[in-house]
Amino acid sequence: MKLLNLFIALATVTASCTASPQPAKQDHPEQNKPEQSEGPKTHAATGKTLVAYYSFTGNCRAIVNALTSSIEADVLEILPAEEGLDYAANNYEIGSSLIAAIRNNPSDPASYPAIKPVKKDASNYDTIIIVTPLWWSNMAAPMQTYLFQNGSKMAGKTIGLIVSSASSGISSVVADAKRLIPSGNFLQDSLWIRASEVNQASELTASWCSKMFPSNQEDTTMKVTITAAGKAFTATIEGSETGKAFIQRLPMTLEMSELNGNEKYCYGVALPQNDSRYDRIEAGDIMLYSGDCVVLFYGLAGGYNYTRIGKIEDITGLADALGRGSVSVKFEKL
Numbered sequence: 001m002k003l004l005n006l007f008i009a010l011a012t013v014t015a016s017c018t019a020s021p022q023p024a025k026q027d028h029p030e031q032n033k034p035e036q037s038e039g040p041k042t043h044a045a046t047g048k049t050l051v052a053y054y055s056f057t058g059n060c061r062a063i064v065n066a067l068t069s070s071i072e073a074d075v076l077e078i079l080p081a082e083e084g085l086d087y088a089a090n091n092y093e094i095g096s097s098l099i100a101a102i103r104n105n106p107s108d109p110a111s112y113p114a115i116k117p118v119k120k121d122a123s124n125y126d127t128i129i130i131v132t133p134l135w136w137s138n139m140a141a142p143m144q145t146y147l148f149q150n151g152s153k154m155a156g157k158t159i160g161l162i163v164s165s166a167s168s169g170i171s172s173v174v175a176d177a178k179r180l181i182p183s184g185n186f187l188q189d190s191l192w193i194r195a196s197e198v199n200q201a202s203e204l205t206a207s208w209c210s211k212m213f214p215s216n217q218e219d220t221t222m223k224v225t226i227t228a229a230g231k232a233f234t235a236t237i238e239g240s241e242t243g244k245a246f247i248q249r250l251p252m253t254l255e256m257s258e259l260n261g262n263e264k265y266c267y268g269v270a271l272p273q274n275d276s277r278y279d280r281i282e283a284g285d286i287m288l289y290s291g292d293c294v295v296l297f298y299g300l301a302g303g304y305n306y307t308r309i310g311k312i313e314d315i316t317g318l319a320d321a322l323g324r325g326s327v328s329v330k331f332e333k334l
């Protein structure tokens, strides 16, 4: 049970908090069901893309949420036919026995736990990205069922794999995917996101997409000038939905309040929110807090949920320009 204890410990890593404008929200990934965003996407695979995922405790759901903010895709959630099963109860007894049944007889349809009928046909897609938890070193059983039943429809298609585990390496999950989709054209790198890294899923999935789908990548970053006390700084704004909405509001002058000797903030700027937890924030980071508060950091911080808006490239003189109290800050397109 040493391994079991290890991955439980790693799955429950918490980070320390520092003060922020308002109490930070609790993370409830299971209440944060991925929806297809209508906003602009930074990456696009060739043709139509399907993201198929299974999630028991919400990590893969949060990963899909982050992934679909940077890639244009339809989303399919795989659901076990039997509801309410606790795969982790009694030392992971149910999850363990489901995996053992598949390992013992992988060619027998009866080895795979039933799933609910799926509402999207994999045949209609060119690229399929599988997002799955790891169970006892293998692919989680419900996702194995989906691929056992639908893998033949994925022949010749581009297949991406994103796996979340507490700590175990993902090579056996990659092998499961290749067994279940024998004629898939697998993207060379699978993405492994540990449970403790799910708060960085936006950055990790965006970086993976930019490597996996480089030919379609647009440079959607934008530059702005930020002026305080007569000194101008150049910032790069994210090509995300949030960044684009921010740009659309410019020019804008904000009366920003002081907090903690490291940040200036201003409420009342509602922008699309796609939060991740940030354990390290640096001077020059421009973040959205709580969906309507623009925060400009001039010192180190971290431990709260934010959506990144952008970053000042050269912070020389930033702390002096922002001063010790409230300050008027002008944001305009470069």
Ligand SMILES: Cc1cc2nc3c(=O)[nH]c(=O)nc-3n(C[C@H](O)[C@H](O)[C@H](O)COP(=O)(O)O)c2cc1C
Pocket: 007, 011, 054, 055, 056, 057, 058, 059, 060, 061, 087, 088, 092, 094, 095, 096, 132, 133, 134, 135, 136, 137, 164, 165, 166, 167, 168, 169, 194, 195
């Ligand atoms: C039945 C079961 C077995 C698991 N086995 C492992 C394991 O062998 N190694 C590991 O690192 N994590 C293991 N985990 C942890 C999950 O892989 C990890 O928490 C993952 O992020 C969960 O994704 P989800 O929240 O989308 O379900 C297991 C979890 C369950 C429920």
